[in-house]
Amino acid sequence: MNKCLYILCFFIFSFSIQATAIIDNETVVRHKNCFEGRFATFENWQTFISNKIAKKIENKDMRVKRLAMFERNFKAVDFKRFKNNLECQSIKYMVDGHQVSGFVVKPKNTNGKLPVLIYNRGGNGNFGAVVFAALMRNIFPVAEQGFIIIGSQYRGTLTKNKTAADEFGGKDVDDVVALFDLIQSITAADAERIGMFGASRGGMQSYLTLKRTNKVKAVAVIAGKSDAIVGLKQRPNMEAVYRKRIPNYEQNKQVELEKRSVLYWLDKIPQNVPILLLHGMSDERVSVEQSISLAEALEKAGMPHKLVLYPGDNHGLTQNKVKATQEIVTWFNKHL
Numbered sequence: 001m002n003k004c005l006y007i008l009c010f011f012i013f014s015f016s017i018q019a020t021a022i023i024d025n026e027t028v029v030r031h032k033n034c035f036e037g038r039f040a041t042f043e044n045w046q047t048f049i050s051n052k053i054a055k056k057i058e059n060k061d062m063r064v065k066r067l068a069m070f071e072r073n074f075k076a077v078d079f080k081r082f083k084n085n086l087e088c089q090s091i092k093y094m095v096d097g098h099q100v101s102g103f104v105v106k107p108k109n110t111n112g113k114l115p116v117l118i119y120n121r122g123g124n125g126n127f128g129a130v131v132f133a134a135l136m137r138n139i140f141p142v143a144e145q146g147f148i149i150i151g152s153q154y155r156g157t158l159t160k161n162k163t164a165a166d167e168f169g170g171k172d173v174d175d176v177v178a179l180f181d182l183i184q185s186i187t188a189a190d191a192e193r194i195g196m197f198g199a200s201r202g203g204m205q206s207y208l209t210l211k212r213t214n215k216v217k218a219v220a221v222i223a224g225k226s227d228a229i230v231g232l233k234q235r236p237n238m239e240a241v242y243r244k245r246i247p248n249y250e251q252n253k254q255v256e257l258e259k260r261s262v263l264y265w266l267d268k269i270p271q272n273v274p275i276l277l278l279h280g281m282s283d284e285r286v287s288v289e290q291s292i293s294l295a296e297a298l299e300k301a302g303m304p305h306k307l308v309l310y311p312g313d314n315h316g317l318t319q320n321k322v323k324a325t326q327e328i329v330t331w332f333n334k335h336l
Helices: 002-019 042-056 060-073 076-085 132-143 173-177 179-183 201-210 228-234 236-245 253-259 289-301 318-335
Strands: 028-033 086-095 098-107 114-120 148-152 189-199 216-222 275-280 305-310
Touching (some): 076 086, 076 132, 114 179, 132 318, 148 179, 173 179, 173 201, 201 216, 228 236, 228 253, 236 253, 275 289, 289 305
Parallel strands (some): 114 148
Antiparallel strands (some): 098 148
């Protein structure tokens, strides 16, 4: 009797999890509420960060500074508002036979269909993965303005299964393209109004995805690179990333970097998709010239675009975060 009761409870529990999934698609093999465990409350999250800082940093003054930085960047009132107004799930979905991590965020209590934004993260491998802090800073403030947001962490990221690796603009682009099928399975998602935004390497992912679909109606890119060859001269230490991530890089350096540089194939992406370019003028990771050069090329090609530069700001636009977020929201409200 106890065994039967256990099986019945397990079945009901499993069914309830599936019933609450934001994405109802057979390729999604796992989904988990973002607001649980160490992120169930702001206090839980704060305690987790405090303990993590204590383990990593021996100097007491430095620990105090790091915790103060966390408290400046993240507020309990924002956390509670996001938790009350948004659904958020981390997911694992199948692409090319591999499990890929991702996430989806959706406003609660929606009326009618909502536009969808695909978010392309920066970084490579686990570096730059969209952890909870990144959701708080980059995703939730946009989603609460009336957008469903879905994104990929790219293959080989946040997983112990390393059968597939992030190729920095190679097969990992398949992980972004696969999201279009998942969008069809999200209740309240308007699959006719899809935008795409990203930061840094996420710009490259966005442009590469545009080569493969005409479903994107508008794009916004923060601190994106448009010419990896010029970018390498501006920041030579990126070659270590290229060597590690890009297949056949040593044998075909020029070709592989051109494949990842939109300025070499601008005519291969839809010519009517409006592109918003945002860039800090003191960016030390990706030169502002990368966005300026692309804006000039878009102007020459007669493609709709807007370039917004922030004097004195850095790669993450930390001095103009609120302004940049509103610029992105306004852009998609206008074009979707």
